[in-house]
Amino acid sequence: MIVRDAVKEDLAKIAALEKIIFDENNFPMSLRNLRYHFKKGNKIYVAKIDNHLAGYAVIFLRKDYARIYSIATNPDFNGKGIGNLLMKHIIAQHSDKKYISLEVRSDNTRAIKLYEKFGFKVVKILPEYYDDGCSGYKMKKIFT
Ligand SMILES: CC(C)(COP(=O)(O)OP(=O)(O)OC[C@H]1O[C@@H](n2cnc3c(N)ncnc32)[C@H](O)[C@@H]1OP(=O)(O)O)[C@@H](O)C(=O)NCCC(=O)NCCS
Known part of the structure; x- marks a missing residue:
């Protein structure tokens, strides 16, 4: 199991998973x-098991903070620690910022539990x- 920066060739698979995982109410990201x-330099991470795309995260970078715009585990790999691995990686990569923020549906218990486990708190x-x-909940993990 590894997490690495996405390369261009990963994007189509990520877009396909976005479509499966997030319905239209939940703003799936298109390939475009x-x-x-x-291209703009925002960060996209992929978790790979053997050669399978097991999960991914899309992070928007701002001067003071990083925003987790999308994070998901391939449904074939749910509950196997991929979410944990991605969160650890995101926090390690962006702990130089003042905080990491995200938005989550208030009924998304699995994701909220994951974020709380890594020190995120509902701020709004x-x-x-x-x-x-x-x-929705706006959640933040503040460094300092
Ligand atoms: C949320 C999500 C990324 C978790 O990924 P995962 O790979 O299944 O998670 P992991 O196996 O690494 O588990 C990490 C933590 O998530 C939480 N979690 C995972 N499955 C859970 C479940 N069925 N019920 C409650 N909490 C759960 C727990 O806190 C767990 O920690 P633990 O292992 O110490 O119990 C995954 O369920 C997912 O892709 N959901 C759909 C997309 C989504 O909702 N993304 C977030 C949008 S804001």
Whole structure:
């Protein structure tokens, strides 16, 4: 199991997984969108098991903070520690920033548990943040 920076050839597989994992209410990233962020220098990490794409994360970089825009485990590999591995990698790579932020659906217990485990705290409730009316949480892990 390894985590590394994505290369251009990984993007189509990530876009395919985004489509499977996130429905239209949850803003899946298109291949075009992924290519744009890849070119712009935002970070995309992939977790690989043998040659399979087991998970990925898309991180937007700002001056003071990093924002986890998308993180997911390939459904074939759920519950096998991929989320843990990606979070550890993200935190190690971006602990030079003031904080890492993210938004999550308030009904996404699995993801919230993962984020809490790594020290993220809810800093804001975002009413009707998602297209189906579900509220969101803005969460942050603050370094210092
Ligand atoms: C959230 C997600 C990334 C977790 O990835 P994963 O590879 O299954 O997670 P791991 O096996 O590494 O488990 C990491 C932690 O997640 C939490 N978790 C994982 N599965 C869980 C479950 N079924 N119920 C509750 N918490 C769970 C636990 O805190 C777990 O820690 P533990 O191993 O100490 O119990 C994965 O479920 C996923 O891709 N979900 C769909 C996409 C998504 O919702 N992304 C987040 C959008 S904001």
